[in-house]
Amino acid sequence: MEISFQMVMSQVMLGLNNGVFYAILSLGLAVIFGLLNIVNFAHGALYMLGAYVALLGYTSIGPLLGMPDFHLSYWAALIVAPLVVGAFGIVIERTMLRRLYKFDHLYGLLLTFGLALIIQGVFTNFFNVSGDPYEAKPEILSGVVNLGFMMFPKYRLWVIVISLVVCFGTWYVIERTKLGSYLRAGTENPELVKAFGVNVPLMITLTYGYGVALAAFAGVLAAPIYSVSPVMGSEMIITVFAVVVIGGMGSIMGSIVTGLLLGMVEGFTKVVYAPASSTVIFLIMVIVLLVKPAGLFGKES
Amino acid sequence: MNKYIWIAIVILGLLAPFVVYPVFMMKLLCFALFACAFNLLLGYTGLLSFGHAAFFGGASYVTGYLVKSSGLTPELGVLGGTLFAALLGYIVGSLAIRRQGIYFAMVTLALAQIVYFVALKAPFTGGEDGLQGIPRGKLFGLIDLGHAYTIGGSPLGLNLYYFVFVMFCLGFWIIYRTINSPFGQVLKAIRENEPRAVSLGYKVERFKLLAFVISAALAGMAGSLKSLVFQLASLTDVSWHTSGEVVLMTLLGGVGTVLGPLAGAFTVITLQSELSSVGSWITVIIGSIFVICVLLFRRGFVGELGRLLKRSL
Numbered sequence: 001m002e003i004s005f006q007m008v009m010s011q012v013m014l015g016l017n018n019g020v021f022y023a024i025l026s027l028g029l030a031v032i033f034g035l036l037n038i039v040n041f042a043h044g045a046l047y048m049l050g051a052y053v054a055l056l057g058y059t060s061i062g063p064l065l066g067m068p069d070f071h072l073s074y075w076a077a078l079i080v081a082p083l084v085v086g087a088f089g090i091v092i093e094r095t096m097l098r099r100l101y102k103f104d105h106l107y108g109l110l111l112t113f114g115l116a117l118i119i120q121g122v123f124t125n126f127f128n129v130s131g132d133p134y135e136a137k138p139e140i141l142s143g144v145v146n147l148g149f150m151m152f153p154k155y156r157l158w159v160i161v162i163s164l165v166v167c168f169g170t171w172y173v174i175e176r177t178k179l180g181s182y183l184r185a186g187t188e189n190p191e192l193v194k195a196f197g198v199n200v201p202l203m204i205t206l207t208y209g210y211g212v213a214l215a216a217f218a219g220v221l222a223a224p225i226y227s228v229s230p231v232m233g234s235e236m237i238i239t240v241f242a243v244v245v246i247g248g249m250g251s252i253m254g255s256i257v258t259g260l261l262l263g264m265v266e267g268f269t270k271v272v273y274a275p276a277s278s279t280v281i282f283l284i285m286v287i288v289l290l291v292k293p294a295g296l297f298g299k300e301s
Numbered sequence: 302m303n304k305y306i307w308i309a310i311v312i313l314g315l316l317a318p319f320v321v322y323p324v325f326m327m328k329l330l331c332f333a334l335f336a337c338a339f340n341l342l343l344g345y346t347g348l349l350s351f352g353h354a355a356f357f358g359g360a361s362y363v364t365g366y367l368v369k370s371s372g373l374t375p376e377l378g379v380l381g382g383t384l385f386a387a388l389l390g391y392i393v394g395s396l397a398i399r400r401q402g403i404y405f406a407m408v409t410l411a412l413a414q415i416v417y418f419v420a421l422k423a424p425f426t427g428g429e430d431g432l433q434g435i436p437r438g439k440l441f442g443l444i445d446l447g448h449a450y451t452i453g454g455s456p457l458g459l460n461l462y463y464f465v466f467v468m469f470c471l472g473f474w475i476i477y478r479t480i481n482s483p484f485g486q487v488l489k490a491i492r493e494n495e496p497r498a499v500s501l502g503y504k505v506e507r508f509k510l511l512a513f514v515i516s517a518a519l520a521g522m523a524g525s526l527k528s529l530v531f532q533l534a535s536l537t538d539v540s541w542h543t544s545g546e547v548v549l550m551t552l553l554g555g556v557g558t559v560l561g562p563l564a565g566a567f568t569v570i571t572l573q574s575e576l577s578s579v580g581s582w583i584t585v586i587i588g589s590i591f592v593i594c595v596l597l598f599r600r601g602f603v604g605e606l607g608r609l610l611k612r613s614l
Binding site: 096113114234282289293294 | 397399402585589592
């Protein structure tokens with residue numbers, strides 16, 4: 001088979017498009033893990049929830065409120081969905097996760113696993129597992145743009161750009177601002193930070209809220225590309241776990257870079273040997289475990 | 302645990318098919334063995350595997366293939382499935398024990414996903430349909446496991462039931478012996494305080510790996526038996542839902558108790574069959590039990606009972 005430069009580039013660009021989703025989701029997992037020490041198994045379900053807020057906001061919320069002409073636009077959904085899901089996350093943290101901090105961290109994983117089952121189960125009952133299309137993609141993002149070496153869908157380019165902005169913005173806030181220094185200090189030693197008068201429990205709550213809001217944001221971005229389905233999150237979360245194992249959750253930048261790179265590797269594999277593309281990330285995980293067990297950006301413990 | 306409990310389990314198991322629908326009983330035994338094998342790892346070694354469906358489901362495919370396409374007798378099929386699960390357990394285990402705690406759970410989940418993809422794509426697994434119509438065959442080439450006796454007007458597949466029951470007892474006995482051996486004591490030491498076990502000179506990696514292999518092999522045996530009972534090896538058996546289900550059974554019954562997984566498997570399987578009419582709401586119910594259990598009930602049924610009776614069950 002002839003492998004042209006264009007073929008490789010187009011798959012790598014599409015891979016980068018998947019990569020930004022891995023990056024946002026693993027970034028959210030890393031932020032939550034840093035402060036709460038739990039792995040949020042419900043991350044995929046909340047990503048799915050974000051996509052449904054956008055979908056239902058467009059199709060159903062107007063008629064439901066007696067305003068048949070009201071449709072939540074795509075731009076509004078980008079703000080509303082993270083807020084709604086973030087608030088939902090805050091409720092979860094305040095009512096449930098909070099009770100588990102003094103126990104083994106594995107209980108946090110098990111609790112969020114249960115939550116993921118509940119959320120996914122509820123949506124499976126009301127919606128088609130094969131998915132519904134989201135048709136509120138703005139006119140301005142339709143069509144293709146010429147990148148010089150290939151024609152690329154405008155919407156996907158937008159997703160890549162805005163995701164990178166959000167990822168690096170988050171990195172900047174955590175690594176370079178005063179607020180971020182509180183967060184990092186809280187990660188290292190919460191008791192000491194408390195002694196300085198910082199409201200650590202509030203910080204934990206808001207961190208969880210922000211982490212899941214990121215997942216919902218990714219969900220809205222994904223809605224026009226993939227069909228919105230109740231299982232879109234569970235398919236995603238296991239891959240993102242592998243990404244997180246490869247990168248290690250210790251580093252914010254590490255999780256972003258790993259997500260982007262693995263998306264591109266996945267795209268590249270589609271050109272070289274397509275059947276392996278769904279497993280290549282898991283195989284890379286195996287290699288990383290053999291060569292550098294702590295993960296690419298992890299610290300040896 | 303005293304010998305009366307053992308005798309009670311055996312008598313109950315022997316009489317059960319005359320009272321309860323045998324297929325239900327066999328399903329229960331398979332999942333109880335699966336949960337006990339899982340508990341050896343979580344309850345007695347402190348390792349949370351989120352990928353045990355790979356061993357359960359993987360072995361059920363192997364047994365199904367051996368019995369259906371290669372015409373092996375059922376006991377050899379089960380042996381083949383168990384050995385496959387042990388080998389797979391060795392591979393997954395040696396990779397996963399390189400990481401600890403939460404990462405261990407994620408690594409096992411991700412590795413199990415590779416097994417899922419293989420089951421979905423490989424040419425001999427039947428893709429979405431799975432392996433259907435697996436014959437039960439003749440045990441040692443002599444005893445027909447598909448044979449049903451007519452007792453009191455209804456057919457009872459007692460041959461298969463007692464085969465499954467004997468295998469369950471064998472598996473349960475192996476786990477019980479493992480827990481109460483010097484090897485099991487070291488496992489508990491690793492669970493309680495790993496650095497201390499290291500400083501006492503134990504090569505904890507080897508202990509963890511061996512526990513993982515035993516657990517995987519017995520989970521595989523449970524899966525093999527399941528494929529003979531339902532004559533089916535399906536994608537559900539290798540999916541992460543099944544991995545989660547076995548975690549729930551163990552948690553609900555009581556992590557680190559001998560009888561807990563039996564109680565947990567009984568509860569979950571009974572719920573599933575009683576509530577089969579609610580369709581996919583069952584996922585919501587299972588998820589809710591998970592949440593309630595983690596928040597309020599971390600010792601599980603048997604753990605709480607043991608605390609009341611002030612003894613370990």
